[in-house]
Amino acid sequence: MRLTNFFLSTLREAPADADVVSQKLMLRAGMIKKLAAGIYTYMPMGLRSIRKIEKIIHEEMAAAGAVELLMPVIQPAELWMETGRWQKYGPELMRVKDRHGRDFIVQPTSEEAVTDIARNEIKSYRQLPVNFYHIQTKFRDERRPRFGVMRGREFTMKDAYSFDRDEAGAAKSYDAMFAAYQRIFTRMGLTFRAVKADTGAIGGSRSHEFQVIADTGEDAIAYCPASDYAANIELAEALPLLASRAAPRQAMVKTPTPGKAKCDDVATLLDLPLAQTVKSIVLAVEKVNENGDPLPAEVWLLLVRGDHELNEIKAGKIPGLGKGFRFATEAEIVEHFGCKPGYLGPIGLKKPAQLAVDRTVANMSDFISGANEEDFHFTGVNWARDLPEPALVADIRNVVVGDPSPDGKGTLAIQRGIEVGHVFYLGTVYSAPMKATFLDENGKPQLLEMGCYGIGVTRLLGASIEQNHDDKGIIWPDAIAPFEVVICPLGYDRNEAVRAAADHLHKELIAAGIDVVLDDRGERPGVMFADWELIGVPHRITVGDRGLKENNVEYQHRRDEKATVVPVPVIAHLVKSKIARLASPKGETA
RNA sequence: CGGGGUGUAGCGCAGCCCGGUAGCGCGCCUGGUUUGGGACCAGGAUGUCGUAGGUUCGAAUCCUAUCACCCCGACCA
Numbered sequence: 001m002r003l004t005n006f007f008l009s010t011l012r013e014a015p016a017d018a019d020v021v022s023q024k025l026m027l028r029a030g031m032i033k034k035l036a037a038g039i040y041t042y043m044p045m046g047l048r049s050i051r052k053i054e055k056i057i058h059e060e061m062a063a064a065g066a067v068e069l070l071m072p073v074i075q076p077a078e079l080w081m082e083t084g085r086w087q088k089y090g091p092e093l094m095r096v097k098d099r100h101g102r103d104f105i106v107q108p109t110s111e112e113a114v115t116d117i118a119r120n121e122i123k124s125y126r127q128l129p130v131n132f133y134h135i136q137t138k139f140r141d142e143r144r145p146r147f148g149v150m151r152g153r154e155f156t157m158k159d160a161y162s163f164d165r166d167e168a169g170a171a172k173s174y175d176a177m178f179a180a181y182q183r184i185f186t187r188m189g190l191t192f193r194a195v196k197a198d199t200g201a202i203g204g205s206r207s208h209e210f211q212v213i214a215d216t217g218e219d220a221i222a223y224c225p226a227s228d229y230a231a232n233i234e235l236a237e238a239l240p241l242l243a244s245r246a247a248p249r250q251a252m253v254k255t256p257t258p259g260k261a262k263c264d265d266v267a268t269l270l271d272l273p274l275a276q277t278v279k280s281i282v283l284a285v286e287k288v289n290e291n292g293d294p295l296p297a298e299v300w301l302l303l304v305r306g307d308h309e310l311n312e313i314k315a316g317k318i319p320g321l322g323k324g325f326r327f328a329t330e331a332e333i334v335e336h337f338g339c340k341p342g343y344l345g346p347i348g349l350k351k352p353a354q355l356a357v358d359r360t361v362a363n364m365s366d367f368i369s370g371a372n373e374e375d376f377h378f379t380g381v382n383w384a385r386d387l388p389e390p391a392l393v394a395d396i397r398n399v400v401v402g403d404p405s406p407d408g409k410g411t412l413a414i415q416r417g418i419e420v421g422h423v424f425y426l427g428t429v430y431s432a433p434m435k436a437t438f439l440d441e442n443g444k445p446q447l448l449e450m451g452c453y454g455i456g457v458t459r460l461l462g463a464s465i466e467q468n469h470d471d472k473g474i475i476w477p478d479a480i481a482p483f484e485v486v487i488c489p490l491g492y493d494r495n496e497a498v499r500a501a502a503d504h505l506h507k508e509l510i511a512a513g514i515d516v517v518l519d520d521r522g523e524r525p526g527v528m529f530a531d532w533e534l535i536g537v538p539h540r541i542t543v544g545d546r547g548l549k550e551n552n553v554e555y556q557h558r559r560d561e562k563a564t565v566v567p568v569p570v571i572a573h574l575v576k577s578k579i580a581r582l583a584s585p586k587g588e589t590a
Numbered sequence: 591c592g593g594g595g596u597g598u599a600g601c602g603c604a605g606c607c608c609g610g611u612a613g614c615g616c617g618c619c620u621g622g623u624u625u626g627g628g629a630c631c632a633g634g635a636u637g638u639c640g641u642a643g644g645u646u647c648g649a650a651u652c653c654u655a656u657c658a659c660c661c662c663g664a665c666c667a
Contacts, residue, residue, distance in 0.1 A: 009600090011600090011601055011602090011616090011617085012601075012602085012616060012617080012628075013601055013602045013603095013616075014601085014602090015601065015602085016596090016601090016602070016603090016660080017596095017659060017660055019660080019661085027601095028601095036658085036659090037658085037659065037660090143591080146660095146661095261667065262666090262667075263667090279665095279666085279667080280667065281665080281666070281667070282666090282667075304665095309665050309666095310665055310666085311665085312664095312665075326664090327664075327665090327666070327667090328667095330667095333667080340667080341666075341667030342667050343667080344667060370667080398665080490625080490626055491625065491626095494625080523628095524624090524625055524626090524627085524628080524629070525625075525626045525627055525628095526625095526626085526627035526628045526629085527627085527628050527629095528627090528628095529626090529627055529628085530627070530628045531628085542626080544626060545626090546626070547626095554626095
């Protein structure tokens with residue numbers, strides 16, 4: 001590709017509304033252009049990377065036996081009513097009406113559409129298993145789109161859906177997708193980790209997220225360096241930190257703690273470890289009577305240790321909180337505790353509240369909690385003696401660094417990640433309400449067993465940049481770089497020898513199957529170098545008059561400090577050997 | 591959704607308080623000189639000052655409404 005036949009527009013300064021480094025760099029490198037909040041045009045340079053990501057996905061999906069189809073972006077509301085998601089999805093689901101006033105949605109995902117295909121097309125067990133996928137535009141009307149293409153409203157996703165005759169078959173399909181995902185992200189040159197993920201309302205154990213490791217990631221991952229345990233922090237099990245409860249040693253004392261509303265402040269004031277304090281969190285569950293009229297909310301008190309944090313996903317698994325909860329209002333708190341937030345505790349409530357206690361708290365003794373009186377805490381609080389044994393003990397906190405690993409093989413570490421893929425066993429969650437069945441050998445209808453598997457194609461662009469950049473710009477892995485190699489001739493517009501050598505090298509690299517761009521603008525070297533370092537093309541060849549006199553050019557990888565002098569006759573071979581291309585899968589792919 | 595902020599040239603910004611007919615840097619165009627790390631000189635083009643009302647002889651500037659965008663808030667007693 002000659003640059004003058006392509007399109008390039010780089011910016012020296014990033015638009016002021018860009019918030020994360022990947023978004024700034026993509027805007028500056030001219031890869032994307034913002035059209036509206038969370039909605040981007042993929043400019044030619046950015047689209048090249050997207051196409052390379054898609055190509056790798058297509059190859060690996062085919063190798064894993066998945067079949068491509070293409071389902072519509074606009075889907076009729078009826079389909080979404082069948083599964084109840086028309087009601088359940090909320091404002092994130094983009095709803096539109098056609099000219100006749102009929103309801104449609106802009107797809108955020110395609111379970112309904114694909115299950116509709118399956119129930120119409122799959123009639124016999126002989127057609128199973130089958131795995132349909134597409135790469136298609138999605139729309140999720142995020143409350144607050146941000147982080148550029150990593151949390152956009154419109155984005156491109158690969159979504160695959162497997163159909164099997166039974167759970168054992170579905171498990172096989174799941175494993176095949178899991179393996180394909182590992183190959184996909186490996187080929188893309190990303191550092192990633194597959195982690196256990198929350199399965200939400202669907203339940204079961206089969207759900208993994210693929211997280212690209214990056215400090216700026218939105219997700220926290222707990223993993224055990226001594227074993228292969230890794231889980232999203234939403235899910236990672238927090239074991240009790242105290243094996244058993246020690247006998248009380250202190251009397252319960254009401255202690256003045258004026259103005260100390262946080263556990264941290266109380267511990268500092270009393271010169272006691274934060275781990276001796278207990279944090280009180282008040283939740284509320286909306287209630288309605290049989291006519292659907294609102295009743296006063298049910299108030300819950302949750303206790304975690306002062307240095308721990310509540311995990312809302314885990315709390316949602318407590319019976320009674322499962323149908324949804326919110327943080328209590330100050331009015332509700334005052335009504336039940338007779339006290340403003342900051343001094344709340346489980347002793348001396350004005351009105352009873354449901355109590356749920358973290359496993360670690362349940363084994364604490366001589367602990368500190370709020371006294372339900374402004375500016376006072378209790379110290380030396382003990383279960384059984386000062387308040388009843390907790391009836392409801394559960395894992396309701398986030399794990400922290402140093403916690404014992406749930407597999408018993410060491411302690412947990414935490415790192416941040418960007419979720420770029422998710423594999424999920426669905427069972428019959430969609431096939432049952434949509435009555436998607438097939439006939440088994442006995443001619444009996446059976447529900448299809450499903451799994452779904454997503455990859456955020458456009459999010460991968462951002463995730464790769466978050467993981468690979470420096471102060472000059474992007475550093476693409478070879479496999480998804482918009483170009484693998486750039487030739488920068490010094491004086492292309494005015495030096496015959498340079499132009500001839502650059503043109504010749506350009507042709508030679510094309511012939512060698514390398515994705516190369518020739519910067520034939522005749523720009524000054526500083527401009528060229530700055531542009532290509534910003535864009536992040538991994539391999540650069542500089543052709544200059546000076547070197548050509550000795551029949552040399554220069555090679556520099558984007559991560560290299562300095563250029564290497566290379567004789568002209570060997571440069572093509574050298575570059576080819578430098579490009580780390582993991583082989584495409586053999587067999588069925590083109 | 592609640593609070594805060596910002597909308598002025600392709601990008602980054604000043605001008606607004608104190609009303610007088612719009613400016614700077616980068617980029618862009620023309621010519622020249624340059625040419626191994628974002629060159630220099632000379633000349634030039636580009637704005638319905640987010641939108642709609644209002645006040646005024648006169649509004650980017652003051653007032654009202656509206657839209658868009660950004661930030662903070664949803665681990666907290």
